[in-house]
Amino acid sequence: MKKISTLAALPVALLLALPAAHAADEDAYAEFKAMMDRSFKTTGIAPKHRMYQLDFQKACSQEKQPSKAEMARIEAEQMKTIRYPADGKYFGDWKQGEKIALDGRGLTWTDKTPLNNGGGCYNCHQLSHHEISYGTIGPSLLEYGKARGNTEEIIKYTWGKIYNAKAFNACSNMPRNGDAEILTEQQMKHLMAFLFDPASPVNKK
Amino acid sequence: MTEPTKYALPVAVATLLALVPLTAPAADKMMEAINEYRELLADGNPSELVAAQGEELWKTRRGPKNATLEQCDLGLGPGVIKGASAQLPRFFKDTGKVQDLETRLMTCMETLQGIEPQAVIKAGWLKGERENMAALVAYVVTESNGHKVKVDLKHPAMKKMYDMGKLAFYYRAGPMDFSCATCHGDEGKRIRMQELPDLRTHEGAIAGWGSWPAYRVSNGQFWTMQHRLNDCYRQQRTAEPIYGSDVTIALSVYLAGKANGGKVVTPGIKR
Incomplete structure (x- = not known):
């Protein structure tokens, strides 16, 4: 415009x-x-x-x-659109995060509600050690937390990337999960736990 | 296509390399099994039943004019079906439009039989006149199996549609910012276990365009190209394209143009 x-x-x-x-x-x-x-x-x-x-x-x-x-x-x-958790807590439950990562539903014209969407992460990313049905449009995120550690910098970066990938690569293929209200803050916290928790199958064999 | 996450990517690649012996062969084996399954399916393509219904419909007097479709001109002259769909979409002088197989069949149904196009446009998938359309399509495309895609991009109206189709292919919109190119604009990618044709290339376009319409084993349905494109847009999370609308014709011309010269395998068979 x-x-x-x-x-x-x-x-x-x-x-x-x-x-x-x-x-x-x-x-x-x-x-x-x-x-x-x-x-x-x-x-x-x-x-x-x-x-x-x-x-x-x-x-x-x-x-x-x-x-x-x-x-x-x-x-x-x-970058200006990214909202970090107001309570400063970045991690939910990795088990719920795994469900969200597997669930690719939501926001189509055959869906009943614009709420309760899946993250669709497995459509494009490899994530855990045990799920072999993963897409390859995005990079593999296997052992994400194990490989990167859990410094404040990497945690905030990862939150930002999930919230709005376009802040890091303008024409990224990845949806703006937070900015476009695809996922809720709580759902993104669960995904964060799935990526970082040492007990999550993303990091643990 | 790979996300340039700057410092994160090299780490991910290093990690992946270390783990390749455990994970990649499992995925490869799964792909092999799926491909074998598809080959087995191709031996008894249930599209034959749909095509037989279509042939009967083609020869049945229907509509307010109580006429058959036997004089329908799909571009090679009235009544010529052999090889016709491999040369669609094309520009038709009588309608002044570029038409794909389904919009052309709607024209025939209207002019020969008096069946209103809205009866097809407003019906749901595989319901009423839309179900009849699918059967007619199955019949017609079976008669182009093994033929080569041949669309005339030199015709100014076709050239224009091709250019519009290309713009549509890259058009990002909706809550997920997707375009056709998000999934079909790179080589050798998958969604989950589903391999994606790279529709920018001739090889990818003929693999995609050349094997639809198709029978889908997972839901036991025969899908026309309009149905296929509609579901692509559904998964892109855009608004719904209207049946037979110009964007669907433009994309079809773009894909057929890329696939030009390649061999058609229709009806296809899909997972």
Whole structure:
């Protein structure tokens, strides 16, 4: 949206001076947006406005990543969204965390409620020693806590990554679990325990 | 695609290497078993039953005009089915639109039989006219099995749809920020145990586009390409694409364009 307002502020003469190819791109993009607008509808808990992009979603919707400067700008913006636990407690119950990691349900138009979502962690990550049905879109997190220790720095980093991965990599494939209200603070605490607890199968064979 | 977590990743890689002998072979064995299972399934593809129903429907007088679909033009002339779906989507002069198999069949149902497109668009999956559509699709795509994907990207309307399809493929939206490319934009990735075709490449596109529509063993259902794309969007957590809408046609042209020249294996058989 910011781009549009900047463009509108340009003198008309300058707009006319733009290369024809650029103007054609703008036309094609406007046509694309119109196509998207007429192609989707609200169903159940999934409203049509889900198709309207946030700024960073738009910037990350290309074959190539945005420029380094743009990535850094997005990351700084997203960093501001992270809320750390008000009570200063980062860890819940790893057994509940494991269930959340395995559960990939939630937020589709066939789900009854936008609440009680799974974390879907196993869709993309290897996590525990015993679960072999794991995806590979994200890196393996096997022995996460054992390998990294439990310094305040790594704990806060991990919380932030779960809360809003875009703060660390603007175009990350990982959802913003906290910022987009996919998971609750308590659910994220359970996931933290699953990752860090020495008794969790992530760390213990 | 790998998350550049800066310092965390090298540690994860080192840890993984140390543990590879224990974990990776277990996953590989599981994949092998799944692939063997799929091969066994392919011997008796239940799509044949759906296709037989479709053939009967094709030749049955239906709708307000009490007509069959035998004069339906899928792009190779009235009544020509052999190889027709391998060359879809295509631009049709009579409608002035690029159409995929399902939207083209809707046109035939409307013009020949007088069946309103809304009867298909508004029905649920595998219900009413949408169920009839699935049967017709199974029949038609069986007649393209073994043919090569051949879509004409030089036609200006097709070229435009291809470009729109590419934009749609990378379009991130919704509460999880996903696009098609999130899962299908890298080589050799999986969700859980499900291998994902890299749809940016010819090989990936023919593996994906070329093996749908398909029979899904897990739920015992025959799924059309519209059904497949709809469920991709459901899992992306976006809003729902309208049946036969332009975004579904654009994505189909993009995938078929990438798959051009590859061999079609339809109906496919899936887990």
